[in-house]
Amino acid sequence: MEKIFENLMYSIRWLLAPIYLGLGLVLVALLVEFYQSIFYLITHVVEMGESEVTLKALSLIDVTLVGGLVVMVMYSGYENFVSKLDIKEGREKLSWLGKMDSGSLKAKVAASIVAISSIHLLKIFMDAGNIDNEKLKWYVLIHLTFVISAFGMGYLDYITKRQKS
Template identity: 45%
Template sequence: MLERGFERFLFACRWLLAPFYAALTIALVVLLVRLLLELGHVVTHAFESTESQTILGVLALVDLTFTGSLLIIVIFSGYENFVSKFDHTDHKDWPTWMGTIDFSGLKLKLISSIVAISAIQLLKSFLDVKNYSDRDLSWLVGIHMVFVVSGLLMALTDRLSAGHHEK
């Protein structure tokens, strides 16, 4: 009886994660504000910017969009995996991936998003190469490669683990 009560308590503690997901939705609003500011900057400087500056502005918008998408993946998948299932019976436009991403899939989507964000940052640096030292660019490439290799190792580990569980 004591064990069952303790297990119920532990299970109820999953709701302690709900404020974390609420905080991430606030962070999403902050990203939206940042996106609107960046969009305003790109639009107001469209006629005086060089092609490279315009591309850098657009890449900043893409970067913010990827970051927002990453937050949505973390919020929805994390909530569904660790707190409670969503009732999506009344939602005709419910995303197909919702409810199907397990923790392993979530990790892979996260690392994929991080690699994409890192790649955009690297591309922005290369387009503005005159403002970066060789050392800075080397660090950026090195950090990006760490993310790429980490993602590949995670995917390989998950694949090997899944193959091991199937046997």
């Protein structure tokens, strides 16, 4: 009975596979959003001011970072929790593939969130004249919370790895 239960529990991890595949659909949505923004930028660049172009460029960078984060979570999560990706010999392979454990993945996700939050905060600061000071303080506080959380998770991961060696 125990063996059947353990095999069932182990097999249930495959329920995550469609979720990781669904993240691929998120990439499609990000691709559509990215090219809509590029099209808008190119067709309206003459009538836009410098700050508007910069804000649009920051939005494109933001979408790119989110896309990279999705890929990282999709591949690393699949490899850590479902199954190894069998990449044929001779095919191009991402250098970090197979090397990122769940602790490293958490640190990379946290760092990516801080980068995304930084870009969002920069976009807000570029329009700071139109935003209430109280809201600005909250944006900064939320960003600092992300930074401190990422630093804390990184430090805990460092301590854990140091204790193991």
